[in-house]
Amino acid sequence: MDLKEKLISSFLAFENNVDLDHPVHEVRSEAIKNFEAKGFPTKKEEAWKYTSLNSLQKVDFSIFPKEESTLEYKDVKKYFLHEIDTYKIVFVDGVYSSYLSETTHDGVDVCLMSSAFSKPMFRQVIEVYFNKAASKDESLTTLNTAFSKEGAYIYIPKNKMPKKPIQILHLATGNEAALMLQPRNLIVAEDNAEVQIIERHQSLTENEVFTNSVTEIFAGKDAIVDYYKVQNDAPTASLVDNTYISQKDSSVVRVHTFSFGGKLIRNNLNFYQNGERIDSTLKGVTILGDKQHVDHHTLVHHRQPNCESHQDYKGIFGDSSTGVFNGKIIVDKIAQKTDAFQQNNNILLSDRATINSKPQLEIFADDVKCSHGCTIGQLDEEALFYLRSRGIPKKEATALLMYAFANNVLASVRIPELKARINKIIANKLGVRVGFDL
């Protein structure tokens, strides 16, 4: 039985464990029909030209973990940003771990989707927001919607801000030979609310994991949302991250994606500007080696006038790794005075590494500023010689140049401890100590 068939037959078992009378279940039923009709995307589709899910579909994934797993905090501490105090929403093999988590209902709601689905007090928010930004026809998104049951639920009311940043951590124990996870996150920041979120997926063994995640983010008027995705997973873990962001007037949403590890990563990051004077920022650092594959597909849909978007993705590709950057910008006819900026710079460290970079601009307004640039190159030999002539050894000089290359992206990280951590991961990745204070 292939993965698609297995998923469709599993849906019946899934229905035994959810409230069939909840309005959300209608949404799930619609979604599974869509997935059944469409199936997994293939390389024949333009959007999946460079990323194949074929080999994943041959793996016999468990759809539901058989037993509950427990983990000791000390064993997974390093995957948390433990240097600062945070709220934590932690899942172990897709199941919420109250032991590792720290949630709150003190003025803001930082808790679980399963609670939000089941408790009447959340019913209204679910009705207003759930599946309102996510695609109704993209097959992997609808697959996630069909199985949506658990994930992070974050609701920040008007004018509120949680006391501390929030971490969402998905851990896979390897108790299953191969495990498929489908977390579903809903983040709502009402008018003038502010929130900082760090999300990470981590497999603890070499057993195969395939995560198909959907996150919906709603930013009200003047709201500020910072979302950091740390993708530094085991070499047997694959991730399809589907993120949909809906913004209202004068809101600011910044998403940083740090892709350093994993087997196959596909990021579908979609911004919809449903108001004026909106600022959308998309930044990414990708550093790959071995046979790793990372595909960034971004969409910024400018639907209203006077908005901005800033995209800056840097990639460093070694060994036989492959990267994809596809940046789509749509500017509707009404969206005059749009200022859309897109930049994608790549360095290939090996002649077996590959990057496919494609800007895709669809502009229907006539008074806009849209700029895009893409570079693909080797490390600048002259710069390397310059640093070495100052006594800095080749390895350190290379690291310094990489660091300099990725620096623009790190500059906008607003949690200093996270920035330090990312710098450390970069230094480790490059196998060197960067010899100065970062």
Added chain:
Amino acid sequence: MLEIKNLHASVEDKEILKGIDLKVNAGEVHAIMGPNGSGKSTLASVIAGKEEFEVEEGTIMLEGEDLEELAPEERAHKGIFLSFQYPVEIPGVSVTNFIKTAINESRKARGLEEMPANEMLKKIREKSELLEIDRKFLSRSLNEGFSGGEKKRNEIFQMAMMEPKLAILDETDSGLDIDALRIVANGVNKLRNKDNAIIVITHYQRLLDYIVPDYVHVLYNGKIVKSGTKELALELEEKGYDWIKQEATV
């Protein structure tokens, strides 16, 4: 200090240096002049160890040690410094952090401890004053958005910090206005002493009014075709390079 014998060097099978002999003693300043494309910058890069150049023949000795097998960083650790004609921009790395890294890497290679922070700070202050460098300048990203003059001044600042035995100044005068030229030359002169040596590479005589050389060599077509004292530079200024070319071809 430096002894170059019969140096032949090529890039992509094209021979650029065709037999250079040069001896520089401690305490001396040598100027190397010559028309464009004569091999001046190549000579500077080859001494500093740039790997894209292939040394086909000959030797470069620093204080009796053959440099052939040494990487650029190892040559720097031995006391060679090259001031670049086109310094490279390194965004995200401040001038201060860069120079700290450079100094401590060199110290590490020599088996020394890292320089204590207060000593480093004192030295940075002292040397930046020497080159009339503003403190704000030191926290800017290395060479990013610097004017031509700022870049060159920053090169000499690095030289002052690293205190090399042999400094090679590659076209340090290009792109400098007269005030910047004076500051840079003044800085270099203050760094001159009986234990170090300086090679000044330039197309024009102008810089040599400020940094007065003990010897002047004319490089043409990959060879030193004429050597003399500072008067030779004046003669070149007056007569241009054509007579050298004619003499060389005869």
